[in-house]
Amino acid sequence: MANSFSAQNFIALSDLRPNLARPSIIGMVIGKTDVKGFPDRKNIGSERYTFSFTIRDSPTYFINVTSWGKEDYIKSLSRSFRVGECVIIENPLVQTKEIEKEEKFNPTTPSSYKLLLSENHSVVRICSSYQVDMKLLSLLHLPIRDSRDYYSLGDIVANGQNLDGRIINVLAIVRSIGDPKYFTTSDRRKGQRCEVKLYDETEPSFAMLCWDNESILLAQSWIPRETVIFAADIRINFDKFRNCMTATVISKTIITANPDTPEANILSNFARENAEATALDDEIEAQLKESINLQTIVDVYTVEQLKALALKNEGKTYPFYGILYAYISTLNIDNETVKIARNRCSGCGYFVSEASNTCTSPFCNKDSSGHKSVFLSFDLMIDLTDHTGTLHSCSLTGTVAEETLGFTVNIFLNVSECSKFEKQLFSMFFQRGSRNLSS
Missing domain, CATH: 2.40.50.140 (Nucleic acid-binding proteins)
Structure with missing residues (x-):
């Protein structure tokens, strides 16, 4: 321990017991919850606030700490430290924990106890990093479970x-x-x-x-x-x-x-x-995602207005952006003759030729062999309809298409024949619903 703490007698978490006289402990904060408020049953109309955190002082021992109190005290205490910092807790109340109840929503700990902090009796002090023993700091890089006990x-x-x-x-x-x-x-x-x-x-x-x-x-x-x-x-x-x-x-x-x-x-x-x-x-x-900040788009158009603007801007290269309130009136994903997925170049993101399966874009940053790998991406054509008309052959591609449909292109293309039948039903009912809306 650093010299500033050497004169202080800290109780190890493994030695904590109820009824200890003014215990003082030190540990690294390895977990922490948000502040929450609850109705105070003793004072109708007011709230009590709480938050919890978990501290550790050895490879084998860590314990949960909970604080209850007034809003100002709890929020101030919570803001005073973060996960990864070292704290000294003076005079906490040591209580035996009810394992089934306590560990349903709190971290599972090896200790049989929990600590409660009181605004009037307990003190929490934050240690600066240069004051903390390296043995404590090393605990931040030690998992609380067996290092082999995990799923890939x-x-x-x-x-x-x-x-x-x-x-x-x-x-x-x-x-x-x-x-x-x-x-x-x-x-x-x-x-x-x-x-x-x-x-x-x-x-x-x-x-x-x-x-x-x-x-x-x-x-x-x-x-x-x-x-x-x-x-x-x-x-x-x-x-x-x-x-x-x-x-x-x-x-x-x-x-x-x-x-x-x-x-x-x-x-x-x-x-x-x-x-x-x-x-x-x-x-x-x-790069494949829309680069414009969507929050800045505020202009609302109808299909009729979009068609007029497209006609007015014909021949011009700059795009315009807006909001359209419409529904998908045509979504053809069950026709085997329709190509719904194409390969994109991993170097520039553009669609590549099926014949060569290589990118021919002069702006592509190819490797020394002149080739880049490709990946599958949705390339759907849909119709959008509102009360003023229909926009035909709109492009729905990439991750936007995946988010709209609710599955990735690889999952879609690798489904079983039974699932293909479900896709057909989905497409049929989707378009039937669209026709009902337009009637």
Whole structure:
């Protein structure tokens, strides 16, 4: 321990017992939840606030800490430290935990106890990093589960819906970190969401969702294509819209960044060796997405107005953007004679010739052999209809098409004959519904 702490007698988490006289403990914060408010049963009309965090002082011991109190106190305490920092807790209340009740929503800990903080009796102090013993700091890179106890992303995909709703451990590399999205629910509660893409040797892209502010803040500190994470007790779900498996960070989840384990070191080496390739894939994916900021588009058009503008701008190369309220009146995905998927060049993103299956664009950044690999992408033609008319042969391609249909192009093309029949029914009823709307 650093000199500033050497004179203080800290109780090890493994030695905690109820009725200890003014215990003082030190540990690294390895997990933390958002502040929440609840109606105060003793004072009708008012609220009590709470948040929890998990601290660790040895490879084998960590414990959950909960604080209750007034809004100002709880929010101020929560803002004072983050995951990855060291704290000293003085005079907490040590209570025996009810395992089934406590660990339903909180991290599973080896301790038989939990700590409660009181505004009037407990004190939490933050330690600066230079004051902290290296043995404590090293705990931030030690998973709370056996380093071999995890699913690869390929295992999760292979097991599919058999893992739906299961809580498991995952070891993976961070591929990309999305911007936080903020929203307001129907009952006026504020919410947030952030999607992190993961990958490993077995799967190129896998979505992990963060719904609380603390996990989103933690995710923002990771470095894409470099940071390896061990997510203990993360929930796996089948996303019906995407038709794939996803992971969700929950209140039980403890995430260890860059674990110091043999398994994580192997994955880290894989990330370094493939950094250039994954960076190029991410760049191509970004290029294929609409580059304009969608939030800046405010002009609303009808089909009739769009046709008039297209006629007026005929021969001009610059695009214009707007909002159209319409429905898809034609979506032909069941006709075997219609080509619904084509190959794109991995170098520039443009469609390639079927005959040569190579990119002929002079602007493509090809490799030394003059070739680039190709990948499949939806290339659909649809009709859009509103009360003023119909826009024929509109293009619906790439990831936008996948999000609209709810499945990837590879899943669509590899379905069984039975599933093809379901696609035909989907197309038939989709267009029948469209005709009913237009009548």
